[in-house]
Each structure stands twice: as structure tokens, then as C-alpha cells.
Amino acid sequence: MTAARSCVVVGAGLTGATVAWQLARGGFKVRVFEQADVVGGHIRSEWLRGVPYEPHGAHIFHTCDSEVWRLVSEHTAFVPYEHRVTIRVRSNQLSWPLQRSELAQLEEWPRIERELAVLPRNPDATNFATYCRTLMGDTLYGLCVRNYTMKQWGRDPESLSASVAANRVELRNDGHRGLFRDPYQGWPERGYAHLVESLLADAEVHLGQPVTHSDLADLALPGEPVVITSALDDFYTCELGPLEWRGVRLESQFMPDVTLAQPSMVVNEPDLAVPWTRTIETKWALEKLHATRGTVIMREYPGASAKHYPVPDSAGSNRSLQAAYEAKLASYERNPLRAAGRLATYRYINMDQAVRQGLDTARHIVESH
Numbered sequence: 049m050t051a052a053r054s055c056v057v058v059g060a061g062l063t064g065a066t067v068a069w070q071l072a073r074g075g076f077k078v079r080v081f082e083q084a085d086v087v088g089g090h091i092r093s094e095w096l097r098g099v100p101y102e103p104h105g106a107h108i109f110h111t112c113d114s115e116v117w118r119l120v121s122e123h124t125a126f127v128p129y130e131h132r133v134t135i136r137v138r139s140n141q142l143s144w145p146l147q148r149s150e151l152a153q154l155e156e157w158p159r160i161e162r163e164l165a166v167l168p169r170n171p172d173a174t175n176f177a178t179y180c181r182t183l184m185g186d187t188l189y190g191l192c193v194r195n196y197t198m199k200q201w202g203r204d205p206e207s208l209s210a211s212v213a214a215n216r217v218e219l220r221n222d223g224h225r226g227l228f229r230d231p232y233q234g235w236p237e238r239g240y241a242h243l244v245e246s247l248l249a250d251a252e253v254h255l256g257q258p259v260t261h262s263d264l265a266d267l268a269l270p271g272e273p274v275v276i277t278s279a280l281d282d283f284y285t286c287e288l289g290p291l292e293w294r295g296v297r298l299e300s301q302f303m304p305d306v307t308l309a310q311p312s313m314v315v316n317e318p319d320l321a322v323p324w325t326r327t328i329e330t331k332w333a334l335e336k337l338h339a340t341r342g343t344v345i346m347r348e349y350p351g352a353s354a355k356h357y358p359v360p361d362s363a364g365s366n367r368s369l370q371a372a373y374e375a376k377l378a379s380y381e382r383n384p385l386r387a388a389g390r391l392a393t394y395r396y397i398n399m400d401q402a403v404r405q406g407l408d409t410a411r412h413i414v415e416s417h
């Protein structure tokens with residue numbers, strides 16, 4: 049094997065698998081090292097007595113990137129699914145994002161209506177809390193967003209960047225109840241593991257192999273490109289300190305006699321007295337299963353040690369630490385090292401962005417070798 053036409057990939061999640069697939073198309077021999085005993089990373093879905101469930105959280109594929117959609121659809125069949133989320137406020141089930149027309153059912157409606165009438169033209173982006181309060185008023189923010197955010201992030205919303213809200217919080221008035229507006233949306237009929245396995249078909253995959261920077265001399269030839277999709281604080285064994293992450297823990301419950309247990313795939317729970325943040329019923333994604341008996345509910349609890357969400361603190365200190373790790377990566381001379389994916393870039397990215405990053409990273413390597 050020559051260094052010029054081979055490559056090492058760390059991590060067999062969606063990003064690493066896409067890198068491997070695109071590099072193989074470019075004539076590269078690809079070796080993938082994955083610390084877990086299975087491929088798929090965070091998006092891996094499982095089946096229990098014919099019912100799909102997602103041990104790491106709900107995943108809906110949605111994109112406006114036609115190349116990405118074509119690629120994933122070539123690797124596995126997607127069924128159409130428009131994702132719906134509901135939020136439970138006491139006994140009221142509201143659409144999420146909130147729809148103005150549904151708010152009159154809340155007993156606080158007269159106050160909410162007065163607050164909506166005097167909102168500024170643009171939200172105040174000082175921090176998460178100011179953004180939401182000036183987007184929907186204090187009452188709606190208190191009922192639907194503040195406590196959910198406290199549970200989800202384990203910190204005061206004022207200490208979070210407004211960018212978190214800008215991507216997730218909306219007040220709609222258009223009747224569109226799907227969470228996403230992308231032209232391509234769906235769920236893979238055979239689950240996400242099938243997609244990732246298909247992308248990895250031409251790569252040599254080593255499972256149960258955690259990799260850090262000190263393994264590079266053994267795993268990669270001098271000059272051989274290495275794509276890292278694991279977290280950089282792990283890769284550098286926390287040399288510069290740990291990056292801050294927020295994780296969730298999911299608990300599953302099989303209900304043998306129930307067809308569908310809740311009104312939508314995801315139900316948000318903003319009440320502080322409820323210890324979980326949301327419940328997930330992936331079965332909603334596959335309409336052909338709706339009438340069959342048996343379903344799986346996953347309760348998502350906040351505050352686990354897993355690396356799920358990078359924490360965009362309003363002071364920006366976590367991004368500064370990530371930048372310092374990226375500088376270390378760029379200064380390594382023996383191999384060209386590239387970071388891609390949600391962990392290595394310390395950014396929340398959707399699956400379509402993971403695929404896009406994988407494609408672009410691989411193409412850059414093919415062009416420069």
C-alpha cells in the first residue's frame with residue numbers, strides 16, 4: 049500500500065462512512081478504525097420484535113441538498129416521512145414549533161395575546177433567553193421554552209448563546225406543522241445501520257479500535273491522509289483540557305399491546321416535575337407498521353456524560369478550546385490530518401451536513417493527492 053493512494057479514517061459514523069465511500073470512488077484504499085463493536089455511531093437504529101427504535105435519539109433525514117439526498121437514497125430505500133413534534137403543556141397538546149392559531153386553548157391566552165402585540169420587529173440576540181422572550185413574549189417562553197431548556201442544557205438559558213434558539217425556536221402562523229421545511233425528508237426503511245454499512249462496503253473496517261494521536265505512527269504511513277471524526281479532546285487525550293458536552297440518556301419501554309402510544313414521533317415535556325425532556329416513538333416514521341400491535345417508547349433524560357451536544361456558551365470559551373485543538377491538528381507534520389463530523393468539529397450538525405462534510409473532505413483529499 050502506498051501513502052499516496054490510501055487513507056485512514058477514525059470513526060465509522062455517518063461522516064466517516066461517507067468519507068470512506070467517496071475515497072473508494074476516487075481509487076483510494078481506506079482503513080476505518082472504530083472504537084465501538086458496531087458501525088453507525090450516533091444514528092444507529094435498532095429493532096425490537098419488528099419495531100424500530102433509536103437508542104441514541106430520534107433521527108429524521110431532511111435536506112435541501114439534492115446530491116446528498118441522491119447519495120443516501122442510492123444506498124438505502126427511504127420512505128417519505130414528515131416529522132411532527134408535539135409539546136405537552138399541562139393537558140394541552142400543542143404543535144412544536146408553536147402555531148399561533150393553537151395558543152387560544154391555553155388559559156394564559158389573553159396575556160399571551162397582549163405580549164405578542166408589542167414584540168419588537170427582530171428578536172434580541174444577546175443570549176438564548178432574550179432571543180426567545182422577544183420572539184414570543186415572557187408567558188409563552190415561561191410555559192414552553194424556559195424549563196425545557198433548563199432541563200435539556202442543565203444551565204440558565206441566559207448563559208446560552210442566542211444561536212441555539214435561532215436554530216430551534218420559532219413561533220409560526222402558517223399552519224405548517226412539519227418540524228422541517230426541506231424538500232427531501234424521510235426515514236430509511238431498513239434503519240440507519242443499513243445506510244452506513246452500505247457506505248462502508250468498500251472499506252476495510254476495524255471494530256473495537258479506539259484511536260488517539262499516539263496511535264498514528266502505528267496506524268498510518270508517513271504522508272498518508274487521516275480523517276478524524278472523533279472528538280478532538282479525546283484524540284489528544286485532553287492535553288489542553290476537556291471540551292464541554294451535554295449528553296442525554298434514553299430508556300426504552302416495549303408496549304406489546306399498543307399500536308401507537310403518543311400523538312407524534314416526539315412529545316416534548318417542558319414541565320420541570322417531569323424528569324425526562326421528551327418521549328420518542330420511532331414507529332411513527334414507518335406508516336406501514338402503524339396498525340400492528342407493539343411499540344417502543346424511548347424516554348430521553350438530560351444530563352448524561354455522553355458527547356451529544358457541544359455547549360455554545362455565550363462567552364465563547366468552548367469554541368476557543370476547540371480552535372486550540374484544531375491548531376494542533378494543523379501543525380502535525382507527519383500526516384495531513386483533517387477533522388470532519390459532529391464530534392471532531394465540535395458543532396451540532398444534521399445528518400445531511402455530516403454527509404456533505406464527508407463528501408467535501410474526501411474530494412479535497414482526492415484532489416490534493
Ligand SMILES: Cc1cc2nc3c(=O)[nH]c(=O)nc-3n(C[C@H](O)[C@H](O)[C@H](O)COP(=O)(O)OP(=O)(O)OC[C@H]3O[C@@H](n4cnc5c(N)ncnc54)[C@H](O)[C@@H]3O)c2cc1C
Nearest residue numbers: 059061062063083089090105107108259278389390398399
Ligand atoms: C439527540 C440527537 C438527535 C439528533 N437528531 C437528528 C435528526 O433528527 N436529524 C438529523 O439530520 N440529525 C440529527 N442529529 C445529528 C446526527 O446525530 C449527526 O449528524 C450524526 O451523528 C453525525 O455523524 P458523525 O459520523 O459525525 O458522528 P457519530 O455518529 O458520533 O460518529 C462518530 C464515530 O466515531 C467513533 N469514535 C469516537 N471516538 C473514537 C475514537 N477515539 N476512536 C475510534 N472511533 C471513535 C464513534 O463510536 C462513532 O461511531 C441528532 C443528534 C443528536 C445528538
